[in-house]
Amino acid sequence: MIPRNDYDIMIVGGGPAGVSTWLNLHKYAPELASKTILVEKEKYPRDKLCGGGLQKWMTQKIFDNLHIDLNIPFVSINNMEIRLGEDVYTYKEKDFFRVIRRIEFDHYLANTAMQRGLLIKENEKFLDVTHTSKGLLVKTNKTQYYTKILVGADGALSTVRRKMNLLKKPNLAPTIEIFAPVNPRFDLEFDNHSAVLDFTAINKGLQGYVWHFPCLKDGKTFMNHGICDSRILPNIKRANLKELFCQELLSRNIPYSPKSWRSHPIPYFRDSGILSKSNILLVGDAAGIEPFLGGGIHLSLTYGAVAATTILDAFKTDDFSFENYTKRVRDHYLGKYINKLTDIAKLVYSDNTKLINAAAQIMAYKH
16 A cells, blocks of 8 residues: 655645745745645756746845845846837836746755755656545655645646646647757847847737747857747637748748747636635646736746735635635736736737837836
8 A cells, every 4th residue: 555645735846836835835834834745747957948037026026025046047138129020119127137047947946945944756746636534635656645735836737737627728828939059140139138029920810929038058148039829819810830930030040940949838817717626726837827928937936925825824714625716816916917918918919009008018017
């Protein structure tokens, strides 16, 4: 018989959302945090497909609140360009945006949490969960656990979410990205400390943008090029994502063999969606981000704060139904920001003349 391990809380997934949940628990309820375990299906450092953009005004407040001094390589962005053909909106602010690599960022966060006492089980994959009279019985590829609360922080294709059997599936936005060495002739962004979001392909049915982010990879200068399509308006004919990306890469003299591409979905939050069931709640990509800019890291970190306060209240009241968790997310600035950008996405993809004004509105947004 497989031995069973008992913990008050189990977190599945060791990315920003899962680790942030624990760091917030540790800040406000260290004893409860000490009775928490996190399982991560891979071994750190492990890479994650992501543009790696951190909006400083959002993330710095989170890091300050959690007493985190982010000490990893990054590229500082002073100019954010949003393009629609010849129309360009440029937001200028020193160090407004930072581009990191998830392989380093996630490892740093995990190490920070482990130094404060988080128990992480690497190379351990969540398989299934069963409700019992005392809580949850969780099965992994290595053992079984009894826990009162399960936090699904296992990303876009969340197994926890699938096992919850929710009526509505998340909306998934397809995404493609590559890393390429900086070409000084075409990639002016690195020296100019600029990041580009190019929405020009809206005119070809794309409900998203092409991005060009300067970054550091193994200490060398690189560019992260990508494309995403939210498909938030299903009545518009689907764009040919691969063809559009090929054209963009050719314009920068980048070999465009699809064999070098990496693809992944980005789930976005629906206001009508459900993010919890009895004893289980979702955070980060498993819950959903916003469908316009697709920024996920700062939102995932914020999900952790909402989840932690919800969990603390559950233990105080001995009520683990989590019936109010989705409402908490909606009422928090996290949900309000997601809904704001969802409305903007619907507006812009139905009428692209609204893009530049919307871009100015978003860049000036402060919660």
